[in-house]
Amino acid sequence: MPRKSAMESPNLISPEKIAAESASAQPAGALDACDHRALAKRMGLFHQQPDAPGMVFWHPAGWQLYRALEAFVRQVMERDGYAEVRSPQLMRRGVWEASGHWAHFRENMFCFGEADAADECALKPVSCPGHLGVFKAMAPSYRDLPLRLSEFGLVHRDEAGGALQGLLRLRQFTQDDGHILCAPEQAEAEVERFLSGVLPFYRACGFEQLAVALSTRPDDRAGSDSEWDEGEALLARVLDRLGWEYVVQAGAGAFYGPKLEFGMRDRQGREWQCGTIQFDLFMPSRFNVSYVASDGSRQRPVMLHRALCGSLERFLGILLEHHSGRLPLWLAPRQIRVLPISEAQREAAESLLEDLRAVGIRADMDASSESLGRRIAQAHEAGVAELAVLGAREVSSGSVALRGADGQRMLSRCEFLEEIGARVALPVL
Numbered sequence: 001m002p003r004k005s006a007m008e009s010p011n012l013i014s015p016e017k018i019a020a021e022s023a024s025a026q027p028a029g030a031l032d033a034c035d036h037r038a039l040a041k042r043m044g045l046f047h048q049q050p051d052a053p054g055m056v057f058w059h060p061a062g063w064q065l066y067r068a069l070e071a072f073v074r075q076v077m078e079r080d081g082y083a084e085v086r087s088p089q090l091m092r093r094g095v096w097e098a099s100g101h102w103a104h105f106r107e108n109m110f111c112f113g114e115a116d117a118a119d120e121c122a123l124k125p126v127s128c129p130g131h132l133g134v135f136k137a138m139a140p141s142y143r144d145l146p147l148r149l150s151e152f153g154l155v156h157r158d159e160a161g162g163a164l165q166g167l168l169r170l171r172q173f174t175q176d177d178g179h180i181l182c183a184p185e186q187a188e189a190e191v192e193r194f195l196s197g198v199l200p201f202y203r204a205c206g207f208e209q210l211a212v213a214l215s216t217r218p219d220d221r222a223g224s225d226s227e228w229d230e231g232e233a234l235l236a237r238v239l240d241r242l243g244w245e246y247v248v249q250a251g252a253g254a255f256y257g258p259k260l261e262f263g264m265r266d267r268q269g270r271e272w273q274c275g276t277i278q279f280d281l282f283m284p285s286r287f288n289v290s291y292v293a294s295d296g297s298r299q300r301p302v303m304l305h306r307a308l309c310g311s312l313e314r315f316l317g318i319l320l321e322h323h324s325g326r327l328p329l330w331l332a333p334r335q336i337r338v339l340p341i342s343e344a345q346r347e348a349a350e351s352l353l354e355d356l357r358a359v360g361i362r363a364d365m366d367a368s369s370e371s372l373g374r375r376i377a378q379a380h381e382a383g384v385a386e387l388a389v390l391g392a393r394e395v396s397s398g399s400v401a402l403r404g405a406d407g408q409r410m411l412s413r414c415e416f417l418e419e420i421g422a423r424v425a426l427p428v429l
Contacts, residue, residue, distance in 0.1 A: 035321065037166040037167075042325070044059050046167075064334075069315065071426060072426050084152075087131065090124070099287075104220060110123040128283055131151065134149060140292075142292065148179075148180050167313045168314050170311070176307050178305075187234060198210070206319070207264040211263035211264075212246040214236055221255050222255055222256050228257070231257050246260075261276050274310045275306075278305040280304065281303070284300050338366075339367075339372065345390045352400070356388075356420070387402070394410075399416075
């Protein structure tokens with residue numbers, strides 16, 4: 001029996017392997033109504049076009065959705081003590097040779113300049129080297145560790161055209177990148193600290209089940225066997241101490257280190273690998289990164305790569321399909337739509353809309369001549385989370401008819417604004 005711990009053990013799936021994308025790929029032809037691309041078209045979120053293959057043209061509502069997820073992730077990072085940074089998009093070949101990407105990932109990088117020329121460079125596929133540059137320039141001592149850096153890193157990867165699939169596989173996407181640089185004796189506690197927030201984060205997004213996998217050394221790898229032994233043993237030790245069940249994915253680690261991967265099960269029974277934490281003793285050495293120890297010596301830090309979403313765009317695609325477009329109120333791009341039943345309630349509706357927007361609620365109004373039933377149907381099609389209906393009775397009594405997933409309720413205007421204001425707030429983990 002697995003040992004228990006103070007940390008809640010996740011409601012584990014028992015996957016043979018976390019391999020969601022292949023299981024969830026859609027066949028050629030018309031899109032299923034629950035496909036995120038069909039939902040995005042219906043809701044007016046984004047489009048893609050041949051001029052920018054594997055990239056996204058975000059529409060206003062879609063960008064609101066993107067920013068809501070970004071705000072939630074940023075809140076979690078700030079709570080966990082990460083300092084947000086920004087690193088360059090384009091760096092010279094020497095950086096990618098030092099990181100190992102030139103040798104192990106070159107075919108997936110967008111490169112510029114003549115081969116072997118001094119100015120040959122590439123768009124970043126990851127943010128790790130940039131964060132190591134920040135760490136090195138800060139010249140920290142042991143008192144500054146662990147140092148946790150985060151970035152919403154826009155990255156580019158030259159994926160094969162046939163593999164591109166809406167938001168699920170892109171050539172340009174944003175990672176919720178985070179790197180922890182710490183003393184070797186701090187690494188185990190930092191891994192456990194990260195794990196403590198994994199399940200609450202996914203639950204806030206609507207996922208209750210989680211699978212955990214330990215991915216070990218691939219054939220094509222950097223670093224010594226002793227470093228891999230150390231990293232794999234540390235990750236397994238943390239999981240065993242917490243009593244978390246997991247599967248071992250032999251050979252599935254990153255080229256620079258072993259990793260833990262977290263798979264979520266959606267309402268259609270599919271598994272999606274998103275979050276990860278990776279143990280890395282390779283890159284700090286290659287970039288000659290060190291900190292001043294308590295005895296004045298220079299010591300090499302351990303580097304942990306972590307992410308909850310992995311790719312914000314892919315995570316949004318998963319969320320859209322999981323919720324069939326009916327996103328949680330805090331995340332929905334259109335949170336409230338005000339519907340006056342007739343022209344007589346327009347002024348009251350405009351006043352309510354103004355109050356909603358004044359407190360930062362994403363609200364709009366439909367006062368068209370369509371029937372109320374038709375406007376309600378259109379709001380559902382557009383993914384509006386909840387509706388505030390105002391008729392003669394509501395206006396005269398100073399109330400609002402709130403229509404949501406749980407049916408319709410009558411609230412006073414003050415109660416309505418107070419309740420909605422509280423419910424649209426980002427989840428607190």
